[in-house]
Amino acid sequence: MNDIKIKVKSIYLVALLLSTFSGCSKILEEKSDQSLKQMETIDDLQALLNNSGIFNDVPAGMGEVCSDNVYFVPDFINAQPEFDQNLYVWHAPNSSADGLLADAWNNCYLAIYYSNLVIEQSQRISLAHTGDVNRLEQIKGWAHFLRAYYHLALVSTWRGPWTAQRDQMLAIPIRVVSDINAPNIRNTLGEVYHQVEQDMLYAIARLPSSVSIVTAPDKAAGYALASRFYLLKGDYEKTRLYADSTLSLKNSIMDYATLDQSANFPFTAMNAEVIFHVYRGINLVNRALTDGVSPELHALYGGGDLRRELYFRRNPNGTPRFKGLYNGTLGIFTGPTTSEVVLNQVEALWRTGQIEESRTALEKFLRHRYRSEFDLPGYVSGAPIDSLIKVERRKELAFRDIRWQDMQRYHYTDGDEYIMIRELRAEKYSFDVANFNIPYPENFLVFNPLYR
């Protein structure tokens, strides 16, 4: 009988021991490293968006290097790394020299990845958590803006503007989920532009009317992005509409006559014209600033043009060096500015048939760019409107990574032809706007054979 009692006791003991472990699930839910956390609150999402290293510091400039703003003398380019040489002569890089092309691609998709994380998480955050519906909507708008901005940056660099005949062309992968294991499908040019448009409009409805520092987008940034977008899409009516909206919120144009021409960097970062701050260039475009300014570009800046002294200075060997950078230091600036929006408006007015309004707006703008003694009215009314706008746009937006897209637009819309011949290692290469697209990074193709 004692033995049975012992048996019962032992079962009880075992049950006691086992029961202590049943309430253990809570223990497994505690956070481990507490400076690490999952995204739970609006502040978490905000902190991701505040990361300027992800969203405001993204290499660009591949298009600029391929455009007619850049020209390297053979001695210089012959000494550059193989990747840079390939890009310069419009050739595909080989896999071992993928280099910075892949970095630029990756950084844009990194920004898109972060945006997707914020968008997905914002949908999961319940109202009880936030207590501030407005703020959550602004965060969503902000993230959509960034997603639109970087998809546009990718597609406009790698595939250029949208045209009806190229609508079905294979473009870039659209990423709207954060799962790194989600596969890519073939996306066409039309699909990408459509996605950008949707994200952009969603964002515009939610962005705040003003921000304290322009590393974050406000409504003006949304409108400015839209004006850029619709210009690329060829919808000039909407371009004008959004340009007007932007300028109604932010319209200050700096009077270049008041700036210091002798300074190494006459423009400070986040100056009055900057609507949204984005900067950094790939290596080759940074070298182009010092050693690769096309003489033809430089010659466009005439005697009365203040930009001649503010954008350029002389190298020791006499060649021009570009210093008109809106980020206050070395490295190209690529974000939207009021000046760019004004020029979008000017071009949109012209293309929708409002020639006189176009000239008036252009003259008003150029007053801030030319010396007071220069005969501006004569200059503006004297030249044909199309070449005037194109030249002024090229001069104003030099080294902003916009020229490449403009060249393609002018070719597809106006039939403009460009003759560019570059020399590398004693060979000459010529260029054909219609048949060249900046190649995909080799690493990308290894994982996405659909895009070959």
Added chain:
Amino acid sequence: MSIRYLLTTIAAVLVITFCYGQQDTLSGRIRNQSGRFLPGVNVTVQARGITQQSDTQGVFQLIGLSSGDLVSFKFIGFRDTAIVYSTGLRTLDVVLTEDSGVIQQVDIAASTGYQRIPKERAVGAFETIDAARLENVVSHKILDKLEGQTSLLFDKAASRPALTLRGINTMEGNTQPLIILDNFPYQGDIESINPLDVQNITLLKDASAASIWGARASNGVIVITTKQGTSGPRSSITASSIITVGEIPDLYYPNVIDSRSLVELEREMFDRGVYDSFLNNVQRTWLSPVVESLFAHRDGRLDEQTLQGRLADIAGTDNRQQYGEFMYRPSFNQQHYVSLSSATRGSTYYASAGYDRNVSNLASRLQRFSMRVNYNYRLLEGLHWNNSLQLAHSIQRSGHSGYPAAGYHDRPYLNLVDDNGQHIPHYNLERGYADSMLESGQLLDWRRYPLQEKDLDRQQTITPSAVISTGLTYTIMDGLSAQAVYRYDRQRQELLHMRELGSYFTRNLINTFTQLSDNGPLRRVPIGGIRQDGTMDLRSHNLRGQLTWAKSWGRHHLNALAGGEVRKTNESLVQGGVYGYDPGTLTSGLVNYIDPVRHLLLGTNQFIPDPHVFRSRQDNFVSGFFNAGYDMDGKYLLTVSARRDASNNFGMAANERWNPMWSFGAGWNLHNESFISQGLFDLFKLRLTYGMTGNMDPSKSALTIIRFAGQDPLSRQPRAAVAQDANDQLQWETTRTINGGLDFSMWSARVSGQLDVYRKWNENLFAPALNDLSNGANRYVVRNVGSMQAEGVEASLLVRWISRQHLNFETRFLYNYNRYTVTEYRSNFDRVSRNNINDGLNLLRIREGQSLYPVVSYPFERLDENGQMISRLMGEPSADYSAILNADIDNLVYSGMATPLHFGNVNLHLSYHRWQLGAIFNWKAGYVYRRPTVRYGVLSTQQPLGMGSGSGDFARRWKQPGDELYTTIPRFDYPISPSDNLYPLSEATVASGSHVRLQTVHLLYNLNLDPLKAVQSVRVGVNITNLGLLWRAGNGDIDPDFPTGISLPRTYSLNLQLQF
């Protein structure tokens, strides 16, 4: 009717199952001639297949005997005894007589942290070492005592894992073996454990041994068991003191360029105008006294004769003499220890206290108090209560910085002290500038005084720690017991880094962020000291419940245990600091961390470093485990083990995917078979195990994890970044091991040994996988795409050549072989030579088919008659350096692994009457290392690392035709030849690391006095450690364990131990 029948049947079954009353039992106590109880004595009844060991009180209990059974008692160091059992004999007192004078090794059971497994029953690969052998090595750190005595590999290279057991099992994960203190893993500072408290250490090497620890056991397990108190009628008190004096290390060992050659080189560079751009430049770059004198002479401020005299003085100065005299000193360590061990009826306890005080060669100090009480008490019949308390408090203080074997501003001719005993100022920037700014009062003194830094720039770490443990063991019935154990670990580390105003770091920082103006200097870092405080707090709760069951049915015996455990660990770090600290008034200054400040010399904008850090970590684990061993007749053994872990680190989805860690094992005790002669083999066992263990990396998670990273410099808002991409495909790293072993002991343990042969597969290793750039993660994403494979052999042999009453001589040989290769690593596509050079020091450029630390070099053919390096390109001699740098990886030379393929040790032990003499030899073979050599590009310009190990080769370079027969070091050219990028990384700099080292020699005198007197024994010992290399492959002066830097100096210890 039927119910009663049923109840009776049940009762009958129960009675039959649980009733032992019909069979005979015999119990008793085993003691030695002095009356001391003997635990661990092997009690065997071969006819019944019973094997037991006496417990801590020397008690044994045998069940199931029949008249005529032979009961034998065996214990190493004692004569075997046996009795014949006859019915009616219930208790028996056994006295064993000693067989030889001194016992070096007691055959101890393996401790796994869950149970003790006697050697008879063990099927896994265990290695044990007891307190007596641990004493052979003098150290205040317990793990260091294992060097030269076990299969652990000690690697002295700072960048590779310091301690490994059976090689490396992971690429990105944790490489350290799991350390168990008594019952639970120990995460605190290993130096808080006083080594003299340790009774024995067990290494769990294969899956069968280690799988009970599950997902943390891939790297092997080291189980440290502390002394619990000896049994016996009298208490014993031990007091010991160990004094260790260490020589000053050999400062002439690092291969640094000599002053004369350096002066010649500086002259030549000066003549070529290399330093011209640095003269009076904006950054105020430092120029050496040689260069300054040369400029002064060129400008006419110094005449020729004075110049030559000055340069001759400089060339004749070797500052190592002064460093050895003023900065280094012999080290002096003291280890004092007293312990009390006692037993009464029903309880045993062990109490100890220790005091360590060490002063190193560089005057850094360590002071440690430690205290321990282990108390085991029998509350009731069958209910035992175990308690343990360990307290430690240590204070560490930093000393001098040491000889600057590598440094831009340090030259071998810069002395510390002048002829009048005054400290010579050293400069890190232009001397004239620093002097004039000091004189004008605009800047603080910008000079450096190396000897004074020790007292002005101090680091102090205070580590109080406590480990408190309590447990209950309850015998529910015969063979079945339940155990519950709880342990609380608490450790704080209080760090203080005080840099007074007088320290170079502080003055340099203040000056760097000073803005000069007409109104006087504006200091962005306030005047005063820089004080940084940090506190690291570790708290850990461990709770385990376990059931143990031991049962015999005739020939069959079963030992099983099962249970669960919970562990919660919290580790937090709080760190802060102030600038402008005044210890007198206890005030500090304000600093602006937000706005950048202009660097005074460079002109760049920088932020003043913000010393505040906050970090906290919570790790929770829940586990269940099971282990069973079965044997028949004591001959045939089977074991199985399994464990499942869950943690809070991974998200619930990952937890669900965890497979249990498991193992199976089988063994055959041939020595118990009738066909094996009893006189020949005391032990002859074959065993085979196969199992899986895991390597859990708490930092990997299935969910997106972000980290907050301070304030964004552009947006001025708090920013966060993704620290970990969500990847629900992540799994655990696993290791499968198959291990075959043989244990034997012959001629009454005259010759005994162990042989293990194993093969391991490390799978699902975390490794960077090349990532599709368009999904936004980095170029490489960590996935479970790596695998490695290893094979190895461990063989140990103990030969007791002479084993008599007063003379014993034994030798212990240990041999290890471990080869591992990376079998899968898909991230390295780069085949360009210059990206695949490997020194075997860091985990870079992992390639399939190689080990983790291979040495890969450029080819080297010879020097030509002009002293130029001739290499090879596609099999042909070539000097096309650019092509060789960019050639395919097939053009490179693979020289071998940087970790030894074979290693082992030999322990000799001789005892004669009261004397003991022993020696430990360590050897390593089958590996290579890269010898540092001179880099002309670095040496000839003003860039950092002007000196450094290897620059001494400058004097041995090719200088004239004919030298190519004697040296491989190419000529020196300016402009620097591109071969400077190849030669230091070529096969000419690779050397074999094979060596034999005499690690330690000890001599002991043992005065055993009358056991009835107060002082029972006095032992005096002398120990010399790091006696040096006896043999190394190839010639040269380099110690393969220390190819750069300074090697360990010899130490001498005097050891006195009293036993009361």
